[in-house]
Amino acid sequence: MTTLPPLSGLRVLDLSTLLPGPLATLLLAEAGADVIKIERPGQGDEMRAYRPKLGEASANYAVLNRGKRAYAANLKNPVERDRVLEMAAAADVVVEQFRPGVVERLGLGYQQVRAVNPGVIYCSITGYGQHGPNATRAAHDLNYLAETGLLGVVVDRGGNPPLPPTVLADIAAGTYPAVMNILLALRQRDATGEGCHLDIGMTRNLQLLAYGYFATHQGGGGWPAPGSELLTGGSPRYRVYATSDGRHVAVAALEQRFWERLAHLLELPEEYLDERGQESAVMTAIADRIGARTADYWRKAFDGEDVCSVVVATFEEAVAAGLVDIDSEDRLTGEGFDVGTLPSPVDADLRRPPGRLGYPELGPLPDGPVWRGR
Template sequence: MNTLQPLSGVRVLDLSTLLPGPLATLLLAESGADVVKIERPGQGDEMRTYRPTLGEASANYAVLNRGKRAYAADLKNPAERDRVLELAAEADVVVEQFRPGVVDRLGLGYEHVRAVNPGVIYCSITGYGQHGPHVKRAAHDLNYLAETGLLGVVVDGAGNPPLPPTVLADIAAGTYPAVMNILLALRQRDATGKGCHLDIAMTRNLQLLTYGYFATHQGGGGWPIPGSELLTGGSPRYQVYATSDGRHVAVAALEQKFWERLAELLQLPEQYLDERGQESTVITAIADRIGARTADHWRKVFEGEDVCSVVVATFEEAVAAGLVDIDSGDRLTGEGFDVGTLPSPVDSDLRRPPGRLGYPALDPLPDGPVWPGR
């Protein structure tokens, strides 16, 4: 088996914390890159303090930072800052997610690094980008979803937008665009020898997730009405219905053949097959039928049927069904925790063992070489 990974030999200096940047550099590490993570002395990355813990560090930190090496450096100390700049001079990729202007004041901004490393791929991940009226504002995932209009397109019965099930902006608009652009920039550097500064703005990248709303608007259909569009609650074909035992069924029978078969299984009256103009009535009719039976009943009814309708699973059920994978390989920390529990979307033959994860204190930045010579 060929164990040479696509990014073998690529050096990544990770100045980021929490989720978007560390998850991006994890995917690079899983692809073979040598990732060195710089954290503040003492506490280190704030995610080390999250619970549950593995000794003095958190499970979240261990999962997101496996396969990396972490060192402490006080970036406000000129001597330690200069040592980090020396690492940046040898790196192929630098990833940071400070607010715009912070790394420049520290002396580690793109221009500082480019001066000693013209071919560097320098990736900045922020909420609002490097320029514009919002760059100095503090915000989190929920704020980005709210401000871009995405959060408000789905509402409950009282007209309130629900909390999203995961951090969509951080991952879909931060991590993945960062990884994609880093890979493209490395390919471009192979051809031209030139590095670049990547400006990954999560609010801007969220617009990709709203493609249908903007396409409809551009086509003259207006802006979406909260809770009333095809995929946001306006159609009986795309709904979540409660069962009699407090569980739920997710129906996504959009295509006509799926919809007609679902109607047969539910014994839906024929006049409801064409739901146009009577969507609320049909939604109520389906809700009554699904609500009269348990989740287990509907699981058996839908088994083997092409109706795009399933019981909403718990995580335990999803794992038992094999739809969610918990990697139980040999990547364990000293405390016996499986840091491979987050499967990588990277298709790689070789899984690197974890680096120094979960320790109560960071190792000091060594005086000698961190990366071996090329």
């Protein structure tokens, strides 16, 4: 028996660009929602122009927007704006990512959409939220991490904070809170019939990633010292150590049983089993031992051992080990390409069946009904 995905029949109008909003609406689409994306005439979403390409659009755009539909609309043109407003009037969810005030000036703000669609779930994703002194400032992911203190809690030997490995604010503080709150708001609407305006401010939401620093301070432990906390370089149990061939080992042997087993494999002196007060000496000893051997040696030495320590893999190695899936049943297809696409965090029992889907070509704004089944 085939069951429909849980969001089948849900209509989502996506006015966002680049990453946080489009990834949020992708996850809704993966759960069955019908997503229509409104883009600028001509170029469309800026991400379409990125490289490398899959067909006419960038690979980045393709993996974030597969299975959606896209129409071009000049929102400064009253006729086209009014057509988009008609689409919003029939939508369950509207997602936008303009700076505060911009979408209102265009005539598509929450109150303007609510006037024609009282039950709409209207989700605004911004860097600093809809209100406050920073609301209209321009910034990107790195800026949000820097201003919230997160970027500076890990530093290298020169005291410099490294670049993060991915866009943490966009995804963890933008996309995921947007999806969570949209689903909660839909559940609330089921009970009350009322829609709402969701204010997703990425800087504020980053505080969740700093839960440990917050708890430590509230418990009287002070603020984090750069590179000196348990998970930021202050403990020999949780660090990255270089191997003899220029690779690295990630050690995360926090619990005593893992730490003792690792110490045995590394032949550390028994007095190092309690490293408190001698952290620097223990770090030096581990660095010397790991630095005397190659990554392949440590990969084999850790195999089958409960030491919470692994060689830092390249993406190529992660794919070969099956930890990164680039050839999934979900396919991204189009003229000249058929490739595995971005794995979805939506559980298999809750998402649309795997298949072949393309990314949307940018079509002209239609005159008639656009929602499937209407």
